[in-house]
Amino acid sequence: MKSVVKIAFYCLSLILSGVFVSCSSSDEPDKNLPAEKERLILLYAIAANNLENNLKSDLREILDSASVYNLRNNTLLVYSVVNTGECVLQQLKKDGSGKAYFETIKEYPELPLSTDPERIREVMEYVDENFDYSNKGLILWSHSDAWLPWFLGSNPDMDKRRSFGLDNFEGGTYKTNIGELAEAIPAGMFDFIWFDCCYMANIETLYQLRDKTKTIVASVLEIYMDGMPYDITMPKLLRKNPDLTAAARAFFDYYNAPNRSIAVSISVIDTKYLQDLAYAAGDIVKNATPPSSVKDVQDYSRCTVTMNGIRTHMGFYDMKQLLESFQGVDLQMSRNLDEAFKKAVTAKWISNYDFSRKPINQTNYSGLSMSAFWSLDQTYGDFYGSLEWAEAIN
Numbered sequence: 001m002k003s004v005v006k007i008a009f010y011c012l013s014l015i016l017s018g019v020f021v022s023c024s025s026s027d028e029p030d031k032n033l034p035a036e037k038e039r040l041i042l043l044y045a046i047a048a049n050n051l052e053n054n055l056k057s058d059l060r061e062i063l064d065s066a067s068v069y070n071l072r073n074n075t076l077l078v079y080s081v082v083n084t085g086e087c088v089l090q091q092l093k094k095d096g097s098g099k100a101y102f103e104t105i106k107e108y109p110e111l112p113l114s115t116d117p118e119r120i121r122e123v124m125e126y127v128d129e130n131f132d133y134s135n136k137g138l139i140l141w142s143h144s145d146a147w148l149p150w151f152l153g154s155n156p157d158m159d160k161r162r163s164f165g166l167d168n169f170e171g172g173t174y175k176t177n178i179g180e181l182a183e184a185i186p187a188g189m190f191d192f193i194w195f196d197c198c199y200m201a202n203i204e205t206l207y208q209l210r211d212k213t214k215t216i217v218a219s220v221l222e223i224y225m226d227g228m229p230y231d232i233t234m235p236k237l238l239r240k241n242p243d244l245t246a247a248a249r250a251f252f253d254y255y256n257a258p259n260r261s262i263a264v265s266i267s268v269i270d271t272k273y274l275q276d277l278a279y280a281a282g283d284i285v286k287n288a289t290p291p292s293s294v295k296d297v298q299d300y301s302r303c304t305v306t307m308n309g310i311r312t313h314m315g316f317y318d319m320k321q322l323l324e325s326f327q328g329v330d331l332q333m334s335r336n337l338d339e340a341f342k343k344a345v346t347a348k349w350i351s352n353y354d355f356s357r358k359p360i361n362q363t364n365y366s367g368l369s370m371s372a373f374w375s376l377d378q379t380y381g382d383f384y385g386s387l388e389w390a391e392a393i394n
Contacts, residue, residue, distance in 0.1 A: 038239070039073070040074070042123075043079070043141055045058075047142065049143060051142065063092075075131065076092040077090065079114075113169055117180040124189065128189055138192070139193075139195075140193065142164065143165065144164045146199040146371075148303065178387075192217065194218075203274075204389045211271075214272070228251055245347045255351070278392040280333070280336040283336065284337065288329050297317045318369060320338075320366035323337060345367035
């Protein structure tokens with residue numbers, strides 16, 4: 001009898017030990033094991049301009065919401081330049097009590113400027129070589145002017161063509177041409193790029209960056225100076241599988257709320273379908289005639305430029321509306337364009353009015369903008385012709 005009891009007790013011990021072992025394997029990470037490095041986000045912020053205080057506010061938002069971040073498996077890096085010319089790369093960390101702070105891990109000289117492709121490439125290569133995370137995202141933070149070149153001086157022959165960022169240095173203003181920006185970003189490094197700056201949901205910029213990332217989030221309108229509400233959006237982004245659509249919707253709802261009612265737009269773009277969009281748009285451009293007037297096409301821009309010696313408005317028009325305004329667009333062309341948009345623009349929202357308080361017809365909102373390239377003067381027309389988008393549709 002004792003032997004039977006002994007055997008039964010032994011078997012019961014094995015069963016219970018198995019139960020206890022399985023219960024000890026929970027979803028909580030074992031702090032004794034090396035952490036899996038899942039997600040890194042690089043926030044590249046050029047604030048040597050009138051947005052310096054806005055950057056400070058955004059960084060406070062990140063610190064205030066840091067209790068929800070899993071910094072064991074994920075990390076946030078911030079490269080920034082401010083009006084003092086201080087250029088630093090910082091990492092979000094927590095101390096033993098769980099309080100979040102930014103630790104400077106690398107300092108940079110002011111030159112080359114933070115808008116220079118050399119500096120952009122230098123920072124991104126350093127991050128790629130020294131932070132072995134399986135997934136990386138990029139947030140580009142500053143001023144921006146869509147695809148427009150930046151001219152220094154009155155003589156176009158002396159121009160420095162810049163478009164993203166605004167770095168004030170020794171009385172000059174410097175930006176980055178989108179072509180140079182695209183060349184500076186390593187292909188395949190980032191699975192998403194988020195533009196926390198104005199007007200960057202333009203097809204000219206998006207197409208230039210199509211091979212650099214899987215997803216781009218950007219706005220056809222300007223973005224209010226406060227920028228992205230990082231305490232709301234970052235918890236949806238700083239994780240292995242970021243919910244870009246939910247973060248974009250949170251961004252939109254923050255500004256479109258009744259107590260704020262600020263003009264806002266946001267689009268989520270799947271870059272692998274931008275080539276389909278180029279085919280559909282090119283079919284129209286090559287076989288139809290540009291409209292004689294675009295006054296009835298939704299214009300998202302408040303930009304002005306000097307063309308032919310005259311200060312004039314530079315429109316960023318709703319891309320789908322603009323192409324469908326061409327004379328001679330047949331039903332098949334329209335269907336192809338519609339199908340391409342459905343695949344390329346996976347989510348989009350816009351307020352009922354723009355920053356000039358002009359109403360926006362949301363029914364016709366495509367989520368992307370495009371310029372009336374055929375109406376540009378030679379200076380801007382030549383530059384537009386150098387863009388990969390122009391080559392693709394002509």
